[in-house]
Amino acid sequence: MSEANLPPCGPDGAPVTDPGRRSFLAALLSIGAATMTAILSLPLMRYVLYPLEARTTEIQWSDVGPVSELQPGSAPVKRLIQIEQRDGWRKLVSEKAVYVVQDSAGKLRVLSPICPHLGCSVGWQEASNHFVCPCHGGTFAEDGTRISGPPRRAMDELETKIEDGMLKVHYQYFQQLVPTRQVLS
Amino acid sequence: MPTENSVNIPQSGFLHWLDRRTGWRGMLRTALDEPIPGGARLAYIFGSGLLFLFISQVVTGVALAMYYVPSADHAHTTVAYITKLVTSGSLLRSIHAYGASGIIVLLLLHITQTFIYGSFKGRRELLWMSGCILLLLMLGMAFTGYLLPWDQKAYFATAIGTNIASEVPFIGGWLKRLVRGGDEMGTLTISRFYLAHVFLLPALLFAFIGSHVFLFRKAGPAGPIDEDPVAPKQPTEPFYPRQVVMDVGFTLLLIVGLWLFAHFHPIELGPQANPSDTQYLPRPEWYYRGPFEWLKFWEGPASIIGILIIPAVLGGIFFFAPLLDHSKERRPWKRPIAVGAFAGVLVGIVTLTTMSYHDDAVDLSVATKLLQQQEADKEYMRAPFEPDSSAATPAAANVALANPQAAKGKNIFEEQSCNACHGDGGTGTAAAPKLIGISAKYSPPQIEALLKDPTPKMKAGGMPTPQLKPEEMDELVAYLASLK
Numbered sequence: 001m002s003e004a005n006l007p008p009c010g011p012d013g014a015p016v017t018d019p020g021r022r023s024f025l026a027a028l029l030s031i032g033a034a035t036m037t038a039i040l041s042l043p044l045m046r047y048v049l050y051p052l053e054a055r056t057t058e059i060q061w062s063d064v065g066p067v068s069e070l071q072p073g074s075a076p077v078k079r080l081i082q083i084e085q086r087d088g089w090r091k092l093v094s095e096k097a098v099y100v101v102q103d104s105a106g107k108l109r110v111l112s113p114i115c116p117h118l119g120c121s122v123g124w125q126e127a128s129n130h131f132v133c134p135c136h137g138g139t140f141a142e143d144g145t146r147i148s149g150p151p152r153r154a155m156d157e158l159e160t161k162i163e164d165g166m167l168k169v170h171y172q173y174f175q176q177l178v179p180t181r182q183v184l185s
Numbered sequence: 186m187p188t189e190n191s192v193n194i195p196q197s198g199f200l201h202w203l204d205r206r207t208g209w210r211g212m213l214r215t216a217l218d219e220p221i222p223g224g225a226r227l228a229y230i231f232g233s234g235l236l237f238l239f240i241s242q243v244v245t246g247v248a249l250a251m252y253y254v255p256s257a258d259h260a261h262t263t264v265a266y267i268t269k270l271v272t273s274g275s276l277l278r279s280i281h282a283y284g285a286s287g288i289i290v291l292l293l294l295h296i297t298q299t300f301i302y303g304s305f306k307g308r309r310e311l312l313w314m315s316g317c318i319l320l321l322l323m324l325g326m327a328f329t330g331y332l333l334p335w336d337q338k339a340y341f342a343t344a345i346g347t348n349i350a351s352e353v354p355f356i357g358g359w360l361k362r363l364v365r366g367g368d369e370m371g372t373l374t375i376s377r378f379y380l381a382h383v384f385l386l387p388a389l390l391f392a393f394i395g396s397h398v399f400l401f402r403k404a405g406p407a408g409p410i411d412e413d414p415v416a417p418k419q420p421t422e423p424f425y426p427r428q429v430v431m432d433v434g435f436t437l438l439l440i441v442g443l444w445l446f447a448h449f450h451p452i453e454l455g456p457q458a459n460p461s462d463t464q465y466l467p468r469p470e471w472y473y474r475g476p477f478e479w480l481k482f483w484e485g486p487a488s489i490i491g492i493l494i495i496p497a498v499l500g501g502i503f504f505f506a507p508l509l510d511h512s513k514e515r516r517p518w519k520r521p522i523a524v525g526a527f528a529g530v531l532v533g534i535v536t537l538t539t540m541s542y543h544d545d546a547v548d549l550s551v552a553t554k555l556l557q558q559q560e561a562d563k564e565y566m567r568a569p570f571e572p573d574s575s576a577a578t579p580a581a582a583n584v585a586l587a588n589p590q591a592a593k594g595k596n597i598f599e600e601q602s603c604n605a606c607h608g609d610g611g612t613g614t615a616a617a618p619k620l621i622g623i624s625a626k627y628s629p630p631q632i633e634a635l636l637k638d639p640t641p642k643m644k645a646g647g648m649p650t651p652q653l654k655p656e657e658m659d660e661l662v663a664y665l666a667s668l669k
Contacts, residue, residue, distance in 0.1 A: 036440065043273035043276055044248055046273050047272055089270075095609075120605045122602075
C-alpha cells in the first residue's frame with residue numbers, strides 16, 4: 001500500500017496533525033500503554049508467584065501430649081502425633097508414631113521410631129528392655145543409643161518444646177545409612 | 186511492498202526488516218487510518234471499551250483458572266483460597282466478577298447507541314446479527330460463570346436458572362437434565378458449566394468478535410445520524426489520532442474505575458452451597474433481575490407464552506431488525522415505531538428490574554431473610570481460610586475405623602513397620618504392593634497363613650515374618666481385611 005492510496009485525512013484532504021505531532025502522540029500512547037500494562041501486570045505477577053512466597057520454612061509443631069501425663073520413668077512411651085502438611089488449598093494430615101523417653105536429668109526427649117538403618121519403624125520391646133527394629137534386628141537402649149545390629153547411629157532425636165504444659169515436637173526425617181544425624185526435610 | 190517514505194513511524198534496521206517480513210506497517214496504517222465519516226466522536230467509544238473488558242476478562246479468567254478446581258468438593262475451597270489467601274486473588278476475582286457486570290452495561294450502551302443512530306442500516310445485516318449473537322454469548326458467560334464459586338447464592342440462583350429450561354415444550358425436562366448433567370445440580374453441573382465458560386463460549390466469542398470487527402471494517406463506520414449509511418458523503422477523519430485518544434481515555438477510565446471498585450468493595454464469597462437448605466432465598470445478579478421478575482407474572486399453561494414465546498418473538502424481531510427495516514433513514518425522530526419499540530422494551534426491563542428490588546424491599550420477611558443471607562456471606566468472609574481436608578488422606582480414612590479389633594491391628598501394622606514398605610494405610614509404595622482390597626483376593630485365614638509363612642517372592646522382596654501373639658495376629662488380619 002502506498003501513501004497515495006490512503007484515505008483523505010481531514011476535511012480539506014490534508015493531514016489533521018503534522019507528522020511531528022503525530023509521531024510524538026504515537027510515542028506518548030505507546031509509553032502510556034506500556035506503563036499501564038506494567039502496572040496491571042504487577043498484581044498478576046504477585047498472584048502467580050504467591051505459592052513461592054507462601055512456602056515459608058516455618059516450623060510445624062505437633063502436640064505430643066500434656067507434660068503432666070508424660071512421665072515415662074524408665075520405659076519409653078509410644079505416642080501418635082498428627083503432622084499436618086499444607087499442599088496449596090489442601091491439608092494433608094498423617095499420623096506418625098514417636099517415642100517419649102526421659103533422660104537421667106528428668107528431661108523429656110522425643111525419639112523418631114524410624115530406624116537409621118533402612119527406615120523400618122523401631123518398636124519398644126518390654127521383655128528385652130530394648131528398642132528392636134523388626135526388619136534387620138538393630139537394637140537400641142531405652143535412651144535410643146545404638147547397642148547392636150546394622151544401624152550406624154543412635155535413634156534420631158526430634159526437636160521439642162514445651163508450650164502451656166504441652167510437649168510439642170517438630171517431626172522430621174533423617175538421612176539413613178550414615179553415621180551422623182542429617183535432616184532430610 | 187510498503188513504500189519507505191513513512192514519516193510517522195521511526196525507522197530502524199530491525200523494524201525495517203520486520204516490516205519486510207510481516208508488512209506490519211501496512212496493517213497498522215490500515216487499522217489506524219480507518220476513515221470515520223463526520224469525524225471522531227465520544228458516542229463511538231463503547232465498542233473499544235467492550236473489547237478491552239473482554240481482554241481483561243480473559244486475562245483475569247486465565248489467572249483464576251490457575252487455582253480453581255471445577256468439582257463440587259473443591260470448587261468452593263479453591264475460590265476461598267483465591268479470595269482469602271492468594272496475593273491479589275481477591276482483587277483479580279473482583280475485577281473478573283465486576284468486569285462481567287461492566288460488559289453488560291457497556292453492551293446496553295453499545296446496542297442503544299447503534300440502534301438510536303441507526304448504525305445497523307445499509308449493508309450491515311451480518312454486522313448487527315453477529316453483535317446479537319455476541320450479546321447472547323456474553324449473557325451465557327455471565328450465567329455459567331456465576332455458578333462456579335459454588336456458594337449458596339450461586340447454587341440456588343443457577344438451580345432456578347436451569348429450571349427455566351424445563352418450560353420448553355416436549356424436550357424441556359431432557360434439556361434441563363442435559364444442562365445439569367442429571368436430575369439434580371451437582372459436580373457434573375460444575376463440569377458442564379466450567380467447560381462452557383472456559384472453552385466453548387470463549388471460543389465462540391473469539392470467533393464472533395473477530396467477525397464483528399471484520400464486518401465493521403468491511404462496511405465502514407456509519408457516521409452520524411444524518412449520514413448516508415451506504416455512500417457516506419461527509420468529510421472523514423482517520424481513526425488515529427482523535428478517536429484513538431478518546432477510546433484509550435475511556436479504557437483508562439474503565440481500568441481505574443474497575444480497579445478502585447474492586448479494591449474498595451471486593452466481591453464476597455458466601456458459605457459453601459448446601460443443597461439440603463430449604464430456606465435459602467435465591468436472587469440472581471442484577472442483570473437477570475428483569476427476567477426474574479417477569480417470570481412471576483406467568484403461571485400454569487400460559488407460562489409458555491411469557492417465558493418462551495414473547496422473548497422469542499422480541500428476540501427474533503431484534504435479531505432481524507436490519508432485514509425488517511430496509512429504509513436508509515437514520516434520524517430517530519423519523520423512525521418513531523422502531524425507536525419507540527426499542528425504548529419500550531428497555532423501559533420494560535428497567536421497570537421489571539426496579540419492581541424486583543422494590544418487592545424485596547417492602548416484603549419484611551423477604552427483606553429480613555435477604556439481610557440474614559448477606560450477613561452470613563460477610564461472616565464467612567471474616568472467617569480465616571479453612572484448608573480442605575478430605576477423607577482421601579490415608580490418616581483421615583484410617584481414623585474412622587469402626588471395628589476396635591481392626592483399630593488395634595492398625596497400631597500393630599505401624600509398630601511392625603509394615604507401613605514402611607506397604608505405605609500408610611496400606612496404600613503401597615515402590616518397595617511393596619498395596620494392601621487395600623486384599624480381602625477380595627484372600628480370606629482372613631489365608632492372610633494369616635501368608636503372614637506366618639511368606640511366599641518366596643514375598644521373602645525376596647524383604648517381607649519379614651512378624652512375631653506376634655495369636656490375638657495380635659487376629660487384630661492385624663482384621664485390620665488388613667478392613668482395608669478397602
